[in-house]
Amino acid sequence: DQQVKQNSPSLSVQEGRISILxxxxxxxxxxxxxxxxxxxxxxxxxxxxxxxxxxxxxxxxFTVFLNKSAKHLSLHIVPSQPGDSAVYFCAAFYGGSQGNLIFGKGTKLSVKP
Amino acid sequence: EAGVAQSPRYKIIEKRQSVAFWCNPISGHATLYWYQQILGQGPKLLIQFQNNGVVDDSQLPKDRFSAERLKGVDSTLKIQPAKLEDSAVYLCASSLVPGGAYNYGYTFGSGTRLTVV
Structure with a gap:
């Protein structure tokens, strides 16, 4: 059971525009x-x-928004640059001093010049 | 500050063979983690150490995987015998604060890419 989900495997954005993951x-x-x-x-x-x-x-x-009622967060990159092209992983932490990170599957961002 | 060091960078072995990966965390980081990242998936925790003690190994396939962190510094992860499905990148990470920290998370090494044929 996936506790952290990134439903978009990939995203393509033009340089200078906003990327939303x-x-x-x-x-x-x-x-x-x-x-x-x-x-x-x-x-x-x-x-x-x-x-x-x-x-x-x-x-x-980079700006991250959290909507707890919807259990949703998003990462905004403005303006997007070609160097931002990478895989972005969302991760969540719980468990205090013995906790650890749980990762999503990642979204591959491509920023085109 | 030196980063998390891992070796080797790449390893190709045949199924049923054994393999070992090494990790040296950032100096002073008490907590060390081994993650497995299968292609197309996010990193999955295998084992977490606090100094030289195991905090969480609930997802470590103990019939074939083992890990140790002698003297609370560097660590070794071993697979014996390897299966085809063990092909993945094995990432080591460390953190200063037990359980990680809000403002910087963990520091990861570059990983070891294992291919089992």
Missing amino acids: NCDYTNSMFDYFLWYKKYPAEGPTFLISISSIKDKNEDGR
């Missing part, structure tokens, strides 16, 4: 959520996170 979850006990970015042949790198008590967190071109 979506993530749904089933467990209301998650403490916080993270987005990771992964380039080929590299490990995932942390991008941005949001606490379950917030509804928005912004860092430069």
Whole structure:
């Protein structure tokens, strides 16, 4: 049973436009959520996170929105750049000091010049 | 700050053979994780260590997988015997704060790509 779902395997966006990546979850006990970015042949790198008590967190071109009632979060990238082309993983954390991250399947973003 | 080091980067073995992966976490990071990422899937936790003790190994196929973290620093993940379905990228991650941290998550290594033929 997938607790973190990314239903879009891929997304293609024109350079300069907005990219919106979506993530749904089933467990209301998650403490916080993270987005990771992964380039080929590299490990995932942390991008941005949001606490379950917030509804928005912004860092430069990246903004994450959390809708707890819908159990949905989204990552907005504005403006999108070709270097943003990568696989983006949504991850959720719960369990306190013995907890760990649960990942979605990822969405491959392609930003075309 | 040096990142999480993993070796080898790539490994090809035949089914029923054994293989071992090595991970050296960021200095001072008490928590170490091994994740398995099958092509087209997200990373799945195999085992979590806090110093040299196991915190969670509920998803580790213990009939064939084993892991250790001697002296609470580097770690080794072993598969014996390997099956075709073990083909995946094996990612090691570490974190300073037990259970990870809100503002930076875990730091991952580049992974070991295993192909079982």
